[in-house]
Amino acid sequence: MKEKYSRHASLWILVGFCLCLAAFVSLRTNHFLSLKNLVNILEATSYRLILAVGMTFIIGSGAIDLSVGSILSLSSIVMAMLMRGGMPVAWAVMLGLLFGAALGAINGVVIYLTRINSLIITLATSFLYRGLCLILTLGSPVTRLPKAFLRFGSGDLFGMESGVTMATVILLVSFPLMYRMRWGHYLTALGGNAEALKRSGAPIARYRIGSFAAMGALAALAGVIITARLNSAEPNAGLEMEMSAITAVIMGGTPLSGGYAQLAGTAVAVFLLGLIRNGLTMMSISSYYLQFITGGLLLIAVVAAELRERRNRIL
Numbered sequence: 001m002k003e004k005y006s007r008h009a010s011l012w013i014l015v016g017f018c019l020c021l022a023a024f025v026s027l028r029t030n031h032f033l034s035l036k037n038l039v040n041i042l043e044a045t046s047y048r049l050i051l052a053v054g055m056t057f058i059i060g061s062g063a064i065d066l067s068v069g070s071i072l073s074l075s076s077i078v079m080a081m082l083m084r085g086g087m088p089v090a091w092a093v094m095l096g097l098l099f100g101a102a103l104g105a106i107n108g109v110v111i112y113l114t115r116i117n118s119l120i121i122t123l124a125t126s127f128l129y130r131g132l133c134l135i136l137t138l139g140s141p142v143t144r145l146p147k148a149f150l151r152f153g154s155g156d157l158f159g160m161e162s163g164v165t166m167a168t169v170i171l172l173v174s175f176p177l178m179y180r181m182r183w184g185h186y187l188t189a190l191g192g193n194a195e196a197l198k199r200s201g202a203p204i205a206r207y208r209i210g211s212f213a214a215m216g217a218l219a220a221l222a223g224v225i226i227t228a229r230l231n232s233a234e235p236n237a238g239l240e241m242e243m244s245a246i247t248a249v250i251m252g253g254t255p256l257s258g259g260y261a262q263l264a265g266t267a268v269a270v271f272l273l274g275l276i277r278n279g280l281t282m283m284s285i286s287s288y289y290l291q292f293i294t295g296g297l298l299l300i301a302v303v304a305a306e307l308r309e310r311r312n313r314i315l
Contacts, residue, residue, distance in 0.1 A: 010253035010301070011265040018272050025279040032282055039161070045274035046163035047222035048244055049267060052252075053174050054218035055245040056266045057211045060178075062191030062258025063118035065212065067107060068219045068245060069238030070129035075100035075216075076223035077133055080142040080233035089149045097220045103129060104216020108209030126242075133235040141232040152228035163225040170218065171267055178261055187211055191258020247294055248273060251301040255309060 026032045051068060058065045079096030083089060107125055111118050152162055160168075178184035186207045189197045198204050219238070227233045250256060251272070252265025277290055 046167040051245040054215040060261030067126035068242035072223040072238035075220035100220025101217040105213040108212030
């Protein structure tokens with residue numbers, strides 16, 4: 001019972017932060033709690049939530065992925081080039097998602113075969129993928145995309161902005177996948193005790209590579225949303241977005257060492273960071289403070305998680 005409370009403590013702390021922040025900013029501005037502004041926050045955080053869900057899978061399995069932003073950019077560029085070449089939008093989007101999954105799978109294969117720390121491997125592939133972005137585009141964005149494609153960024157889907165709908169669907173599907181199905185249980189077991197999982201006969205390679213492939217596909221999906229909103233595929237899109245995703249996952253209560261995944265905490269953390277970003281804008285405070293505040297929250301979350309892990313080991 002105590003362990004369960006400890007795991008969910010970060011979730012309730014984040015909810016408390018959200019309520020306190022919303023109350024504070026609403027006292028300073030007139031329109032912060034308006035429906036229109038809340039919708040704006042959801043729209044601005046939709047692709048970040050998609051990335052953070054994928055990163056929850058990765059960190060829960062005891063790994064980390066620093067190539068997310070580069071995969072987002074490269075898959076978007078390939079998808080945009082296919083559309084510019086005359087391929088139908090639906091096929092181009094589908095191939096873009098598959099390409100993102102393939103890039104993620106490459107990370108997983110190399111990590112599994114070499115047994116080198118995922119941080120080092122994905123740092124290297126991040127530079128490789130970003131370099132390919134610049135080589136393919138010569139540093140220029142791919143623009144003039146089909147009008148039908150723009151619906152992915154600003155069109156409505158089931159009564160909501162399409163990016164918000166896609167993020168909501170991804171989150172809802174992720175809960176049973178992580179907590180009710182073998183895939184999620186094996187992922188967290190891979191982060192908790194990979195050797196024991198291997199001795200039980202579980203196909204570790206499938207789950208390690210699969211988690212990175214899923215992350216790649218979700219990064220590509222986030223790229224679809226961003227590219228459609230901007231009507232261009234940028235070679236520098238996605239810069240530092242992996243750090244935002246990692247921050248949300250750690251703040252949400254998923255331990256950096258893996259073994260457990262807190263999807264609800266991740267979602268609330270993404271929303272909290274969106275509240276902070278929106279609140280600073282509405283109070284006319286420089287966005288430079290966002291990185292400072294985010295870094296402080298991440299430091300507090302990491303220290304708190306480490307102290308909690310040490311206390312659990314002692315007990």
